[in-house]
Ligand SMILES: Cc1ncc(C[n+]2csc(CCOP(=O)(O)OP(=O)(O)O)c2C)c(N)n1
Ligand code: SF4
């Protein structure tokens with residue numbers, strides 16, 4: 059395609075044509091895709107956006123790492139809507155979570171963001187690719203109803219509607235305007251409330267039971283390092299060093315960053331002295347951690363403006379100070 | 383144990399491929415772990431090129447090298463820039479006709495190979511990177527020779543496999559006889575296998 | 581490209597080291613371009629055009645997008661803007677509207693101006709916005725590794741078409757003419773004299789002017805297509821190009837290794853954007869219309 063604006067809407071045409079589709083970009087292109095991330099959310103088009111985060115704003119640091127698009131991934135398009143965002147920390151996870159991203163996009167009919175950083179994006183490591191038969195694929199939930207009975211935006215019990223494909227005789231209508239269950243423009247207060255509310259509510263499971271995370275050493279932890287992406291690997295070194303120094307540090311690695319796993323953080327907060335949040339930005343996900351912890355433990359940001367990863371010593375220092 | 387390696391030279395010498403071969407030998411053919419990162423961007427084109435490889439028997443966390451245990455340099459500029467970063471007691475491997483070494487950290491064990499010339503003897507200058515890999519295998523004994531050989535075969539297009547394997551052997555033999563010579567001359571310090579040191 | 585260096589113009593002080601130096605930010609040298617790259621040659625020509633046109637350099641601004649060519653703005657010792665990918669023309673439009681006495685030059689790559697920025701190009705030409713657009717066409721997205729651009733000819737091997745390009749490419753000069761440009765020319769980096777003359781000409785001409793410069797990217801395009809180095813490309817340009825001033829632009833398609841028609845194809849006078857604005861508003865509003873005074877004298 060000629061640019062990211064085009065790519066981000068081309069994939070959606072492909073999805074309504076019956077394919078699974080994704081697009082890949084970095085900061086400036088991600089900014090251009092925002093309009094169509096909103097379109098995908100509004101039209102409940104299952105698709106995947108991969109953003110390999112570089113230092114920003116604007117052209118910033120092409121080909122150097124950052125994690126400063128996290129809030130943009132969640133809030134970048136105008137209006138109220140929800141998305142799912144996943145943060146791999148290795149080439150293997152890029153592979154595995156790409157599959158998960160497609161599966162979740164189909165299950166919830168949402169755009170799913172795969173939020174890499176340049177370090178993970180350009181890294182070369184061993185990747186084990188399973189047999190195709192061993193890969194779980196969530197098939198598109200095509201309706202079983204015949205044309206005439208089917209309503210494109212009529213939610214099932216899980217608040218997610220079934221899909222159809224162009225050319226199958228349904229003569230359906232898709233619009234970015236606020237629409238009713240038939241998909242027809244219905245620009246009034248009631249439809250706006252019910253449809254936009256549903257766009258957010260269908261993703262509620264990710265704040266708790268469906269959230270993806272990786273934890274270690276939480277049982278006795280006094281300080282928990284909350285991190286994601288490449289920073290989680292750097293943080294692990296700091297956690298190990300802290301344990302060697304006798305500080306009981308634990309790990310909470312966020313894998314699904316949006317919706318934010320707030321129930322897990324909220325449950326952990328009263329059990330620990332502090333949460334330390336290193337990220338390759340000047341403070342983004344730390345606001346979510348603070349919100350979920352709600353004052354029941356200290357929350358400490360370890361910021362980094364990007365261009366490289368943290369020095370593990372900086373995270374260690376924060377852990378040691380937080381343990382005091 | 384972590385082994386940190388930097389490979390550097392100028393664009394077009396196949397620096398990244400050499401690094402990928404070493405990483406692949408450890409991660410795929412020896413069943414261990416390796417992580418490779420490289421510098422990208424406009425300055426990486428035409429000009430300098432550098433890759434970092436970390437080898438380990440366990441999963442690797444921190445993705446960048448801090449101070450290389452082994453430095454492989456294929457250009458004067460790369461030498462000037464990276465030799466001072468070498469860990470004391472580390473191994474320096476140079477393309478000896480392209481890099482003149484004036485200073486190096488204390489205790490460095492340095493090995494040179496005329497890789498470009500050896501590659502030219504095979505008729506293709508472009509395989510100098512694989513000559514370097516063979517030489518690296520022989521002087522460090524860090525990775526099983528067979529694993530390196532397999533990694534070379536696995537990393538190049540089928541049409542140039544034979545040539546690259548020849549390049550590997552050529553570099554390897556040059557390294558092996560250099561080590562043999564040093565041993566005969568009683569330079570045992572130099573020939574201690576890398577792993578037994580750390 | 582030593583054989584292509586420009587003669588030293590006579591109006592340069594004897595103590596100047598290099599005639600182009602005053603026009604470049606020497607503190608930013610060395611530049612990032614690869615050996616044999618054509619972009620530097622075009623910059624030499626542009627410098628020469630600035631000298632010969634006796635332009636007041638304080639009143640010339642240069643706007644680039646993103647790419648290897650996009651870095652030109654950063655090396656020119658003028659008011660310069662390195663904008664975002666594809667948006668040099670709309671940025672330049674704003675600059676010109678706010679400060680009409682500026683001579684605004686857009687200097688960017690083929691991918692930047694015709695893929696992501698293609699829409700802006702045709703609209704600025706349609707409006708006959710007073711911009712001088714210089715496109716270094718190396719037939720690829722060079723900075724990002726040699727992907728297929730809308731200018732890449734059929735059959736060419738690129739990073740994204742390893743088995744050969746099959747989409748037809750834009751004919752940039754025909755596109756510019758059809759969209760309404762006042763001036764359209766094409767040269768190669770072999771034609772340094774003609775190119776600087778063209779550049780000088782557009783610095784004096786009103787309206788939307790477009791110069792396409794076919795230029796080698798030895799590192800990616802030429803290497804991948806086994807077309808040799810910068811010098812081999814100069815030989816190819818010399819042998820394959822045919823000067824045909826006034827040739828119908830529709831006949832000027834580029835192919836992988838065929839003829840390159842060069843020359844000045846269009847030189848016409850159309851009312852500029854400002855003229856059209858003023859005439860329409862005067863016609864409608866008469867005395868009630870005051871020409872825009874966007875320059876703030878106090879600031
Ligand atoms: C929105 C956006 N998308 C993609 C890029 C990456 N990018 C940088 S330069 C470039 C292409 C440049 O091609 P061209 O304009 O032909 O310039 P050249 O490097 O060939 O001179 C691209 C796609 C970017 N910077 N911003
Ligand atoms: S990559 Fe191509 S266009 Fe860019 S500087 Fe090098 S030769 Fe020039």
Ligand SMILES: [Mg+2]
Nearest residue numbers: 689690718720
């Ligand atoms: Mg180009």
